Amino acid sequence: MVKLVSMVLKELRGPYVLISKSTCLELGIKRGDYVLLSINKRKTVAIVKDIIPRIATIIVSYEIAKLLNLREVDLIEVHKPVIEKARKIYVKIIEGEIDYLKLRNYLSGKVVLNNSLVDIAINGTPTKVNVLVELGDNNKLYLISYDTVIKIIKVKESFGKQTIDLNIPSYLLDSIKNVFSNIGFMLEDCSSSGKCPDFIDLRAYKIVEGFIYEIFIICRFYNNVLRKEVIDKIVHSIRKSERLPNMVVILIRDTDEHSISIAYSKGIFPIKIPVNGNSNDIEKIISSKIKDLFETLANRNSDNTGHSILTKIKNVYSGLRTLVENRSLEAET
Numbered sequence: 001m002v003k004l005v006s007m008v009l010k011e012l013r014g015p016y017v018l019i020s021k022s023t024c025l026e027l028g029i030k031r032g033d034y035v036l037l038s039i040n041k042r043k044t045v046a047i048v049k050d051i052i053p054r055i056a057t058i059i060v061s062y063e064i065a066k067l068l069n070l071r072e073v074d075l076i077e078v079h080k081p082v083i084e085k086a087r088k089i090y091v092k093i094i095e096g097e098i099d100y101l102k103l104r105n106y107l108s109g110k111v112v113l114n115n116s117l118v119d120i121a122i123n124g125t126p127t128k129v130n131v132l133v134e135l136g137d138n139n140k141l142y143l144i145s146y147d148t149v150i151k152i153i154k155v156k157e158s159f160g161k162q163t164i165d166l167n168i169p170s171y172l173l174d175s176i177k178n179v180f181s182n183i184g185f186m187l188e189d190c191s192s193s194g195k196c197p198d199f200i201d202l203r204a205y206k207i208v209e210g211f212i213y214e215i216f217i218i219c220r221f222y223n224n225v226l227r228k229e230v231i232d233k234i235v236h237s238i239r240k241s242e243r244l245p246n247m248v249v250i251l252i253r254d255t256d257e258h259s260i261s262i263a264y265s266k267g268i269f270p271i272k273i274p275v276n277g278n279s280n281d282i283e284k285i286i287s288s289k290i291k292d293l294f295e296t297l298a299n300r301n302s303d304n305t306g307h308s309i310l311t312k313i314k315n316v317y318s319g320l321r322t323l324v325e326n327r328s329l330e331a332e333t
Helices: 021-027 062-068 100-107 170-181 228-241 257-265 279-298 309-332
Strands: 002-009 016-020 034-039 042-052 057-061 073-079 083-085 088-095 111-113 116-122 125-133 141-143 149-154 156-159 162-165 186-189 202-208 211-218 247-252 268-272
Touching: 002 016, 002 021, 002 062, 016 021, 016 034, 021 042, 021 073, 034 062, 042 057, 042 062, 042 111, 042 116, 057 062, 057 073, 062 116, 088 100, 100 116, 100 149, 111 116, 111 125, 170 186, 170 202, 170 211, 170 279, 228 247, 228 257, 228 268, 257 268, 268 279
Parallel strands: 002 057, 016 042, 083 141, 088 149, 211 247, 247 268
Antiparallel strands: 002 073, 016 057, 034 042, 034 073, 088 125, 111 141, 116 125, 156 162, 186 202, 202 211
């Protein structure tokens, strides 16, 4: 790593830099090589377009200066990075929209900094994305090849008049994971596994009396009002996937009696949480609601015993409760 004086050349476009000959010799960099630039914890990747005679100087394009928030003249760190091949990446679309095939063609052969923002312009349409390499190191560069698996993750999704933020706070995910872990469930993150139906964020499951008891958990509506059109899309997605859970739990900000009754009739159980609450308060609320839900369902008589999802929950609840009680007794002894 070396520190160089950076200058901005607005006529230079794209992810390119001009770098001093002395620096290239010191770091073993050639024309066309990738370099990692960093300043004030901001990082980006650039390509050496040409070598210049000026000592300890790097000239950057306008786009790179904007990404790094550079002044006209600044001090910048330059690294010669190790580049690894990315097996699987997740691409979050922050701004704009982009076709999957166009995105794949654009990224194939590119080197990206893990967990970095990338500006993409295809056919004049600007799009900003966040690229995350599965099991990748945030300080490394990765080559996206033609056999790299690419999964697009939308940050926002529209349901009628509502816009859903898919960036779920980590404290919220941790809270609900803790609740289900405490009663003996294993948890699967659906965003990384790719095995769940659309709209499902977490899958909680455990083996009870010889069969898998499965709960789908939806967190992305935590800051929204639950409406009928949302319920309909969730139900359609689950039916289409042919993976029918024992129960669906959805976190929401608010709803109305009509939507609640529709949700219950579909086997979906809404839990209202305070959007501005802290993680401890939210975890207590979720834990209390799940406990009340299981106890209510375990003691409820259903006329439609052959098909009701509530009956399935009633049949296995005694097993869940016994396991939890046994765990508590073991802890006391």
